[in-house]
Amino acid sequence: MYKILIALVCLSVFATAQGKxxxxxxxxxxxxxxxxxxxxTYKDGYVIYNNNGNPIEEVKYNKDGTIKKKTTSKYDKxxxxxxxxxxxxxxxxxxxxxxxxxxEEKTEELTYxxxxxxxxxxxxxxxxKGLKIEKKIFxxxxxxxxxxxxxxxxxxxxxxxx
Numbered sequence: 001m002y003k004i005l006i007a008l009v010c011l012s013v014f015a016t017a018q019g020k021x022x023x024x025x026x027x028x029x030x031x032x033x034x035x036x037x038x039x040x041t042y043k044d045g046y047v048i049y050n051n052n053g054n055p056i057e058e059v060k061y062n063k064d065g066t067i068k069k070k071t072t073s074k075y076d077k078x079x080x081x082x083x084x085x086x087x088x089x090x091x092x093x094x095x096x097x098x099x100x101x102x103x104e105e106k107t108e109e110l111t112y113x114x115x116x117x118x119x120x121x122x123x124x125x126x127x128x129k130g131l132k133i134e135k136k137i138f139x140x141x142x143x144x145x146x147x148x149x150x151x152x153x154x155x156x157x158x159x160x161x162x
Contacts, residue, residue, distance in 0.1 A: 016047055016055070020053040020054070023053040031049070042063050043061055044061060045058070045060040045061055046058075055073060056074070056075075057070070057071070058073075067089050068088070071084055078104055080100050080104060083095065083097055083098070097109070097112070105124070105132075107124050107125075108121070108122065109122040109124075110122075117140060119139070120138070121138040122135060122136070123138070131152055134149055135147070135150075136148075
């Protein structure tokens with residue numbers, strides 16, 4: 001049981017201990033996580049925050065101290081994420097670019113590989129209330145791969161199959 005719990009803790013990549021509100025309230029700039037297994041203690045990872053409490057660098061380590069995963073993030077003036085860069089170890093693997101509409105709703109997410117080639121495009125649509133109603137996923141050359149439709153039930157008791 002103890003080993004399963006440790007494994008789950010180690011698998012929770014980039015989960016922060018504090019919420020954004022608390023991070024801003026106490027002006028937290030860096031959060032470091034260490035793990036102790038028996039008599040062994042190691043640094044599991046860290047998160048660096050900007051002045052608005054947004055994570056701008058997140059690193060997870062292997063037990064031997066080498067970098068397992070790293071993500072860097074950029075935000076716009078409205079604190080919306082606009083770019084993420086992902087690494088495995090020190091190797092750059094992908095970049096994501098996010099676009100928003102005038103209502104600050106994400107409308108597009110582009111994923112590029114290490115060679116800066118578009119590999120995935122996600123498009124989002126919203127209704128007049130601002131509820132996401134559709135997400136379309138395309139491959140890098142524009143072929144539609146999936147369409148997700150979102151429906152919402154309000155008022156009455158929710159039904160299981162609607």
